[in-house]
Amino acid sequence: MEKSSNEEKHIEQLFKRVNIPQIPEQQIESVVQMAADYLPVERKRINLWDIAILQLTTTSIVFWAACAAFMAITVLSIGSAKSSLSALGIFVAGAPVPLLLSLLEVITTRTPAVIELEKACKYNVSQLYVVKIMIGTVLNVALLALVTTFTSQNLITPLKMFLTGSTTMFFIGFLALLIATKFGQSLPVMGILAGWIIAAVMLFQNRQELAMMLLNIRLLPLLVLLGVSTMLFIFSLHAFSHQLTTLDLGGTC
Amino acid sequence: MQLRTQNLTKNFGNRCAVDHVNLNFERGVYGLLGPNGAGKTTLMRMMVGILPPSSGKVTLDGVTIGELGAKYRDILGYMPQEVGYYRDFTAKRFLQYLSALKGLDPKYANRRIDELLDLVGLADGKNKKLGQFSGGMIRRIGIAQALLNDPRILILDEPTAGLDPNERIHFRNILSELSEERIVILSTHIVSDVQSIAGQVILLKEGKVVNCDTTENLRHMVEGKVWLATVTHGELNELKKRFPIGNVLQKDDHFEIRIASDSKPLQNATAVEPSLEDVFIYVFGGQAE
Numbered sequence: 001m002e003k004s005s006n007e008e009k010h011i012e013q014l015f016k017r018v019n020i021p022q023i024p025e026q027q028i029e030s031v032v033q034m035a036a037d038y039l040p041v042e043r044k045r046i047n048l049w050d051i052a053i054l055q056l057t058t059t060s061i062v063f064w065a066a067c068a069a070f071m072a073i074t075v076l077s078i079g080s081a082k083s084s085l086s087a088l089g090i091f092v093a094g095a096p097v098p099l100l101l102s103l104l105e106v107i108t109t110r111t112p113a114v115i116e117l118e119k120a121c122k123y124n125v126s127q128l129y130v131v132k133i134m135i136g137t138v139l140n141v142a143l144l145a146l147v148t149t150f151t152s153q154n155l156i157t158p159l160k161m162f163l164t165g166s167t168t169m170f171f172i173g174f175l176a177l178l179i180a181t182k183f184g185q186s187l188p189v190m191g192i193l194a195g196w197i198i199a200a201v202m203l204f205q206n207r208q209e210l211a212m213m214l215l216n217i218r219l220l221p222l223l224v225l226l227g228v229s230t231m232l233f234i235f236s237l238h239a240f241s242h243q244l245t246t247l248d249l250g251g252t253c
Numbered sequence: 254m255q256l257r258t259q260n261l262t263k264n265f266g267n268r269c270a271v272d273h274v275n276l277n278f279e280r281g282v283y284g285l286l287g288p289n290g291a292g293k294t295t296l297m298r299m300m301v302g303i304l305p306p307s308s309g310k311v312t313l314d315g316v317t318i319g320e321l322g323a324k325y326r327d328i329l330g331y332m333p334q335e336v337g338y339y340r341d342f343t344a345k346r347f348l349q350y351l352s353a354l355k356g357l358d359p360k361y362a363n364r365r366i367d368e369l370l371d372l373v374g375l376a377d378g379k380n381k382k383l384g385q386f387s388g389g390m391i392r393r394i395g396i397a398q399a400l401l402n403d404p405r406i407l408i409l410d411e412p413t414a415g416l417d418p419n420e421r422i423h424f425r426n427i428l429s430e431l432s433e434e435r436i437v438i439l440s441t442h443i444v445s446d447v448q449s450i451a452g453q454v455i456l457l458k459e460g461k462v463v464n465c466d467t468t469e470n471l472r473h474m475v476e477g478k479v480w481l482a483t484v485t486h487g488e489l490n491e492l493k494k495r496f497p498i499g500n501v502l503q504k505d506d507h508f509e510i511r512i513a514s515d516s517k518p519l520q521n522a523t524a525v526e527p528s529l530e531d532v533f534i535y536v537f538g539g540q541a542e
Contacts, residue, residue, distance in 0.1 A: 054353050060341050113337025117398070119303045120331040121354035122323050 055131045063105040067139070070097050071147055078151040088161065088215055089204030091147070093197050095165045096172055098143050100193040102136035130180045130240050133189065137173030137233065141166050157215075163222045164214065170229035172196060177236040255279055256300070256406060256436055260309035263295050263460075270295040272460040273309065278406075282432040284451030285440035288537050292460035293440035294334055297410050300438070301331045313406075326355070330404030334411045336395030340384030344375055344394055347383055351398045362401065369397040372427060374420075388415040396424065400431075407431065409439040413446050425450050448529040456536050463536055471532045479531040480512045482522040492518065497538040499531055513538075 074094050081087040106129065110118075144165040152158040176189040204211045256278040263271040271292045285293050298304035300311050302318050302325060311318045318325045338347055345366055352362035370376045373393040378386070383394065392415050399407060409428075413421045428437055429450050441447055447454055447468070454471055456463040464471060479499075484492060489508050492498060496518055499511035511525070512518045513535035527535075 050353060054350050057346065058339050058342070058350065060339075109339055111337050113333065113335040114339065115337065116298075116303065116333045116335075117331075117337050117351065118354060120301050120326070120329070120333070121351060122326045122356045 051131050052135055056135055058109065059102075059135075060105060060109055063101060066101045066105075067098055067143060070094070070101065071143060071150075074147050075150045078147070085204070085208065085211055085215065087151070088164075089200070089211065091144075091151075091161050091165060092168065092214070093200035093204065095144060095168050095200075096140065096193045096196050098140040099133070099136040099169070099172065099176070100190060100197075102132060102139065103190050103193070106132050130177055133173065133176045133180050134237060134240075137169055137176070140169050140173075144169065160215075160217070160219065160222060163219075163226050164217075167222065167226045167229045168196075170226070170233040174229065174232040174236050177233070177240060254405060254436065255314055257312045258296075258300065258309065259312065261296065261299055261306050261311065262308045263292075263299060263304065264307045270460050271299065271306075274457075274460075274462055276455065276462065276465065278436045278438060280432070280434065280436060281452040282428060282437045282439070282450050284447030284454045285438060285457060286442070286444065286447050286454055286533065287440075287457035288442060291457045293457055294410055295460075296457070297331075297408050297438070297440055298333075301329065301408055302326075323356075327402065328405040330399035330402060330407045332395045332399040332409045332412055334414075336391050336398075338383045338391060338394065340382065342383050343380050344370065344383060344386070345379040347394065348398055348401060352401050355402050357402060365401060365403070366397075369400055372400075373397045374423070389417060389420055392416055393420070393424075396427070405435045407435055407437045409437070411441055412439055413441060413443060421446065444528075444530045444533050454529070456532075458537060468529050472527050472529060475513065475527045475532050475535045477524055478513060478515055478535060479525055479527040480514060480518055480522040481509065481525045482512060482519045483507050483509050484519070488519075497534045499534040 074090060074097075077090045077094075078087045081090060145162060148158050148162040148165070172193065175192060179188045179192070258274050258276045261271055261274045261276075262269065274292075274296060285296070287293050295304065299306045300318075302311070313321060313325060339350075342350065348366045348369070349359075349362060352359070352366065357365070366379075367376070370379050373396055375390060375393055375397070378390065383391065386394070392412065396409070396412060399409060412428075413424055416424060425446065428439070431437060432450070432452075439446070439451070452467060453465060454468055455465045456471070464474070466474070482492075483504075485507055489498075489501070489510060492510070492512065497513045499513065500509075502509040511531060511534070512522065513531060517524075
C-alpha cells in the first residue's frame with residue numbers, strides 16, 4: 001500500500017514539473033465542431049448490384065411494352081418464316097433490339113436535368129450508363145431465351161439458335177461496356193447495335209453461304225465461343241465494379 | 254468549415270460567364286442575387302463540382318473539392334435550377350433512388366425520406382407518381398432530395414421559383430432553421446427571398462461580384478440614392494430612359510414611382526429609405542421581382 005502511495009506521489013510530482021499548456025474551452029469546442037462537421041451521416045458502401053437494381057427500377061413502362069412488342073413480332077416472324085435460314089436470319093438480326101431499346105430509353109428518360117441531379121451524387125454518369133448496358137444485355141439474353149422457347153417448333157436447332165444469340169449478345173455487351181467506360185455515352189454503342197442489325201440483314205439476304213456456315217457450326221465450338229464472350233462480359237463487369245467507388249468530380253458527362 | 258472560391262472563372266467560348274470570383278463562405282445563409290444571365294448557375298455548378306472551371310479553384314478548409322472527391326459529396330446537398338425526375342417514379346421511390354446514389358444506408362434513408370416528405374408537405378403524395386406532380390411539388394421534391402444526406406453545405410439554385418407565396422414562406426422558414434449549423438447558398442432573382450433570410454448577399458453582375466455584404470450594409474450603400482416621385486404617364490416614359498425605375502404604382506391619373514439615382518432626379522422627388530429591392534435596381538438597373 002505504502003509503495004503504491006509513494007508511486008502516486010512521485011507521478012504527481014513529475015506532472016507538476018512538466019508544464020502542461022492550458023487549452024481554452026473555446027478552442028476545444030471549435031475543434032470538436034470541425035470534426036462534427038465532417039462526420040457524415042450513416043453510409044453504406046454501395047456495390048454494382050445495388051446500382052443495377054436501382055437502375056432497373058428507373059425503366060419505364062414504355063420500355064417493357066416495347067420489349068413485349070419485340071418478342072411478339074419476333075415470335076410471329078419466325079413462326080411464319082419460309083425456311084430455317086430465314087428464321088435464323090430474323091433471330092440473329094433481331095438479337096440486339098432489346099439492348100438498343102434500353103439505350104433509346106436511357107436517352108429519352110434521362111434528361112439533362114436528371115443527369116445534373118445524378119451527377120451531384122456520389123457516382124458519375126458514365127458509371128450509370130454502364131450499369132444500364134449491363135442490365136440491357138442480361139435482359140436481352142433473357143428475352144432471347146423466351147423467344148427460343150416460343151419458337152422452338154419452327155427452328156431446326158433451337159439450342160443452337162439460343163447459343164448463337166447469347167454469344168452475340170454477350171460479345172456486343174462486352175464491346176458496349178468498353179465503349180461506355182471509354183466515352184461515357186450511349187450513342188457509339190447504339191451505332192454498333194444498329195450496325196449489327198443492318199449487317200446481319202445484308203448477310204442473310206446476300207451471302208447465304210456464310211449464313212449456312214453459321215447454321216452449321218457444331219455445338220462444342222459454339223459453347224466455347226459462348227464461354228469466351230461470357231467471360232469477356234463478366235471480366236468487363238468486374239473491372240467496372242471496381243471503378244464504381246471512384247468519383248471524378250467535374251466533367252463527368 | 255470554410256468554403257472558398259479562388260479566382261474562379263468559367264469561359265464558354267469567347268464569353269466569360271464567371272470572371273475571377275473570390276468568395277468566402279462560413280456558416281449561415283448566403284443569397285446570390287443577380288439578373289438572369291449574371292452567372293449564378295454557372296458559379297453554383299462549379300461549386301458543386303459538376304462543371305469544371307476554366308481557371309481558379311473551389312476549396313473546403315484549404316483542400317480543393319477535386320481532391321476531396323466523394324468526401325465532398327458526402328457533406329453536400331444540391332438543388333439544380335431545373336429538378337430532373339423519372340416520371341414513373343413515386344416521390345418516395347425517387348428519393349430512395351437518389352439516397353442510394355448518395356451512398357446512404359437504406360434504413361437511415363427511409364427514416365429520413367419520411368421526415369423530409371413531411372417537412373416539405375408531401376407526406377400524403379409520397380406514393381404518387383412524379384409525372385402527376387405540379388411544378389411546385391417537383392420543386393419541393395428537389396428541396397427534399399438536397400437535404401437527404403443532412404448536408405453541411407447546401408447549394409440551392411433558384412429554389413423558390415414556381416412556389417406559391419405560402420410555399421415560399423414555408424421554405425424560407427425551413428432554410429432559416431437549417432442555416433444554424435451549415436453553409437447555405439441560394440441563388441435567386443427574387444429579392445424578397447434573400448431579404449428575409451440571407452445573412453450575406455452577394456451581388457453578381459455579368460459574372461463578376463459587384464458586392465458582398467449584409468442586407469443592412471447594402472441598403473446603407475444606396476442611402477440618399479433612392480427617390481420617390483409622383484409623375485404623369487409622359488414623364489414616366491421620359492424618366493425610364495434616364496434612370497433605373499423600381500416600383501411603379503398607379504394612382505388615379507398619375508404614377509408613384511421609385512427611382513434609383515445618385516442625384517435628385519426631379520424637383521418633387523423625395524429621398525426614401527432604401528430596401529434591398531432598391532439596391533437591386535440601383536446596381537443592376539433593371540426591374541426586380
